[in-house]
Amino acid sequence: MAMEIPVTLERDLSDIPDELLVECVRIGDDDALLSLIHRYKSFVRGKARSYFLIGADREDIVQEGMIGLYKAIRDFRDDKLSSFKAFAELCVTRQIITAIKTATRQKHVPLNSYISLDKPIYEEDSDRTLMDVIGGARVTDPEELFIHQEEFSAIEGKMAELLSGLERDVLMLYLDGRSYQEIAEDLQRHVKSIDNALQRVKRKLEKYLEDRFL
DNA sequence: TTCGGTCTAGGGTACTGTGG
């Protein structure tokens, strides 16, 4: 289903700020649109990277992210209160999470389930995800911070039970956005060990989330 | 001894970026 978007541009727009490109898109500049998509393609892929999918195409998540990006371009208002990048990140994340929530709503269809670090933790609630909790998302509201800390303790405790020391270390660095190579250097291990540890983490999290939510 | 968990290692696929 992956749709290929041509990125061959007639002119070089690499120095143009995002916000200006968005304005250009509004007045029908296709090159500006392609440039924005090209500019944010890796960003969307990175955003989608932490998702683990059972029985589905990884590319689907990227496609959802790209839809979120398109919505960001369509809806962005340059009121100087926030950058396009921040707005795009919000839209991409929300689009992916919405897709996941839609998929996981069909509880009795395992093959339609996403098992992800970004899966919403509690079915009845919110967009708060495992990734948010583990990764220590920035929370400013005191009440929310309190709730967040309780969730963090619960999940962190479970992680401590489930994962070995190496697996925990690898996961934390991975969530920091480090590459396999960087994690390997930090932990004085072979890249292969990092790879293996991450696979075990994913399997354990999949099992944990399945046991908990299905 | 058996079993389950942890870890290493080999090998495969898919994707991306780069250089000719």
Add this chain to the structure above:
DNA sequence: CCACAGTACCCTAGACCGAA
């Protein structure tokens, strides 16, 4: 455009170790 290298991800087999 194509070949190639690097990277991420996944699967599997086997060694090792501790608990039952």
